[in-house]
Amino acid sequence: MSAGADTKVAQITGAQAVNMALTEAMENDPTVLVFGEDVADPEGGGVIKVTQGLSTRFGDHRVKSTPIAEQAIVGAAVGAAIAGMRPVAEIMLMNFFTVAMDQIVNHAAKIRYMSGGATAVPLTIRTLTGAGNSLGGQHSDMLEAWMAHTAGLKVVIPSNPADYKGLLLSCIEDDNPCIFVENGILMFTPGDAPPPGHRVPLGKAAIPREGSDVTLVSYGRPVLDCIAVADQLAEEGISVEVIDLRTIVPMDEAAIFASVGKTGRVVIVHEAVKRFGVGAEIAARISETCFGKLKAPIERIGAKYSPVPFSSALEKDFIWSRERVEAAVRKVMG
Amino acid sequence: MSAGADTKVAQITGAQAVNMALTEAMENDPTVLVFGEDVADPEGGGVIKVTQGLSTRFGDHRVKSTPIAEQAIVGAAVGAAIAGMRPVAEIMLMNFFTVAMDQIVNHAAKIRYMSGGATAVPLTIRTLTGAGNSLGGQHSDMLEAWMAHTAGLKVVIPSNPADYKGLLLSCIEDDNPCIFVENGILMFTPGDAPPPGHRVPLGKAAIPREGSDVTLVSYGRPVLDCIAVADQLAEEGISVEVIDLRTIVPMDEAAIFASVGKTGRVVIVHEAVKRFGVGAEIAARISETCFGKLKAPIERIGAKYSPVPFSSALEKDFIWSRERVEAAVRKVMG
């Protein structure tokens, strides 16, 4: 993660990191299963080739392409998990969660509780989403707030290839149902490859930039812009701390509160729609816990209250931007 | 709503109010359609008889019982609305939204936007939910935060029979898709009947109790406890203002900010799970807008971060209670 290291460390994309994590998980544990639409090699190993090679290597009984039937996919994951497997189901795009919400919310998330712990559902659902590619209103939504509102799920949204790998492995090895959200641009963005065996624990934020004036809390793709803004403002003498949450649930509150204790100024940035989004919960918790320590109102940056527009002319203003992040930091600086 | 009026004003339940609203809407406008599982009179006019009499009066072409197929139900509402009807679809319980989220979120909410205004979806979805009846993890969820996070929907959760009637009529007459959430206990709780022709505008909060020390922001069933706590604490000289939001989207921010401007102390109470719930958004907005005016950290009360437990012994501690509201008010009073 450190600047200047890129000459020594191999570079991989998010997609390669996911492929490596799945390969490692399947090697380590014969109960790990991978399935979803087009994931097996006869179907090209996924439409963006994320699962390429797995069915050839681990067999088409453990790596299966499915019909277009997301209820059947998540349901199969729930059942297999109850029976002691570690299924990793792929829902091609996060918008397609909408046809499988019953299995995710009423079943995967609740079965441990409703059975009084008699059964458990250690599944992982991988999915892809994000704006910025002109995919329009039904292929770009960030729905993590729904998932986070649903007790029983863990919710993971990484920002770089090393975390893609380390967090996905942690999800698969976790005994709870995990939602792992991949980003359509980060999957093709290179970054440092992690060392073999690398794991990132769920619930532990990263602090890619330390600072003392303003805390930027973010996760997923906007983290890259937060880092860029921090680096840029450092030249002006504004010291920005960047918190990359990595997991939304469980949330590393301690890291947030410690930082806000230092800075007293907060900007929260996420890709999802701002209203009723994850940022609202973060802001509320900070306001509750750090009351009196805040030097300025918390700024929240998220997408507009709208479906995702198709036209790039609109889409670029729909989501966060580096400029908006920078402006918000200047605003809380007063 | 005024105390002491109950000798003069006829009393009706929430369920009766809904039935009256549907009857009036169908009388006023031949394009209003009512459908859902068991809603027609051969099926008893609904399993709790909310739609009783409608199919007999308006014909079984306009009031139809459907198969158990929520995607088909909401889809039919979307299509009929595009074709110029005003469908009122019933999803028996809010947990069953999970099998129809695609139609609600990807279609009902977005079609106006995605078509650039060429089409519109003026539908209403009525549903029932709420804890307190030992219905357990899959029949009691409050999912309004998901709906509110989805731009394009209006979200309505009334607290008394007059509002049930007045708000439901406003939903049906509104040109946007509306989600109308009924409560399993309020549907059987009597209250003042509204005058004929009564409408309650969407986006306008009620203030059932005015006060100057603390603002209680709530909606739905907990409003009754907020009023009770306000009345009780009034005797001690603590002046509590109760805001009944009535609609979550659009939200009457002006009413909230005006009240907080007076009181500087806020307790937010809802039935839904607290984390990532509607209360987080309300708290975040208040903290942003009323920064510096707050005399104490905002208190949020909501359900625990858990599925809804079956056992009444657990369920009563899972949700808000009058005692918790009272304690929170005392806490912000310092």
Place this chain on the structure above:
Amino acid sequence: MSTHQNFPAEPGTAELRDVYGRVMLIKLTDERIRRVIRSGRIVTPHYSPRGQEVIPSAICAQLNPDDYVVTIYRGLHDHLAKGVPLKQLWAEYAGRATGSCKGKGGPMHITHPAAGVVVTTGIVGSGIPIANGLAWASQLKGDGRVTVTNFGDGASNIGAFHEGLNLASLWKLPVIFVCSNNRYGEHTAFEKGTAVKQVSDRGASYSMPAMTVDGNDPVAMWKAANEAITRARSGGGPTLIEAMTFRFEGHTNGDDSHYIPADVMAAAKEKDPVPRFRKLLLEGGHATEAELDAIEVKINADLDEAVDFALNSPWPDAAELNRDIYLEEIEA
């Protein structure tokens, strides 16, 4: 590894007596539950299986304890037929800490892995895709288990049914789809919700063997189950069984079945499977009146004990609010 017990394709005396014992346990437990609920000692929704007792009894008498059963809110008959112990079942109905789900799930979510009852869902149709996952795990492990998933006629109209049966057929999963066609889904008659004459006609959509059978006839039901279980265990893939039956006590407690024409209900009650089964045992010389009476006496005594156990069990502790949400305890 599930042993392949070889059950005869047609039930003999021992088999019929086994099935009858389960039927009577279900009937008497259901009657007792409804009585206790009416008395106010337990507050819970309850979906009576009265009239449908034979279906799971004939199936489960041919299953191993480790075979999986997935069922629905109307699941009491399935739970008992598969062997969920009475005490833990009753304590769950009563919302007590000693319940099979510690009081957290309630009757709509009874779970008892030792008896193979691993999922009870309150969402129509949703058990079907989950059953596939259980069966897929068995197929992968080669553990020889069979998964049986129960649902109603109304459930055959929801998307999960379609997605589930299609996948099961493609993957040749060892799963049996048992549709108890009791002619109503809540208050809606079969014909008003289902655009096909028999649910079993839908098997063809998935190239899946399917049959319609009299679910109130223990011999027919035994044979159908035997065929499906044999097929599943031998790698032949899934089967759809439509078991024709009726429910006598409404959809849920408080429902007086007012939407069912009186003659339809009367005709259905004439086919009440329990007296019919008793007659079959007696006339076929499989059992004597005294033997059958003794079964009831024993069950009633067990029920007395179970009710007592449940009502005298402690309520779950408030600390339970933080447990079983995740593996790790949290501050909920």
Place this chain on the structure above:
Amino acid sequence: MSTHQNFPAEPGTAELRDVYGRVMLIKLTDERIRRVIRSGRIVTPHYSPRGQEVIPSAICAQLNPDDYVVTIYRGLHDHLAKGVPLKQLWAEYAGRATGSCKGKGGPMHITHPAAGVVVTTGIVGSGIPIANGLAWASQLKGDGRVTVTNFGDGASNIGAFHEGLNLASLWKLPVIFVCSNNRYGEHTAFEKGTAVKQVSDRGASYSMPAMTVDGNDPVAMWKAANEAITRARSGGGPTLIEAMTFRFEGHTNGDDSHYIPADVMAAAKEKDPVPRFRKLLLEGGHATEAELDAIEVKINADLDEAVDFALNSPWPDAAELNRDIYLEEIEA
């Protein structure tokens, strides 16, 4: 009120020429779109209908402008066959303010009510339940309209298909379900996702008339559509048409169809409906080479104009971010 134009059950010269004009418009527009995307002048996903042109052309030639069409991401052929104007279509692909959806929806959500194109969805299967609602409104109003909803073979495995066809049959809705069976859903072959030989076999699950037809044969396709439209307009309820076809240009731009065996693709391309149709017109004496060439010249000129219009149109204004979310403008 939709007029009942009486189209002949079998197409004559005029009808075939009409269909061919639509087919050629689709083919040339698709080719142009792919060319413009490759050139980088437009950035958009595009799901080519190359190879499937005849299906909507034969259907829409028998529909009135106010009949409804519901379609999917792979919808270009449906949009054009039903009469969405080229300029507004192109401008939508280009994300411009002059697009049929003001640039807000994009190609996956083309909407043009004047042409009857009221829903284009990117979610597999989801148009089916919506089509029922449109058809129900027509039934209630007695406006005589027919609703046609298009989807792929893969979509026949998702829940919405099942729920939608069941409801349509129960309510006898004037709707036609057109499944374009192009043998693949994204990269997955039909057999791997669909546990039935023909999608039309699933009509029986809903007691719905169903047929499999060569979707690349304009005469067969005309006749099938004629039968279904006549049934729907006369109150006879829905029909399921499975139109056999193939897609030649992969699932979406950038997809090189590597997962399709070369011989399968070659055999499919031999059945390319467009040259086959041209041959039929010439050999049947329905048109001369010169006439057919003139059609192409005209379409290409229209395309030049439409591309020009689109690429010179203004981008949507930022103020549009606040509009069309609700009827009322909001501060988004």
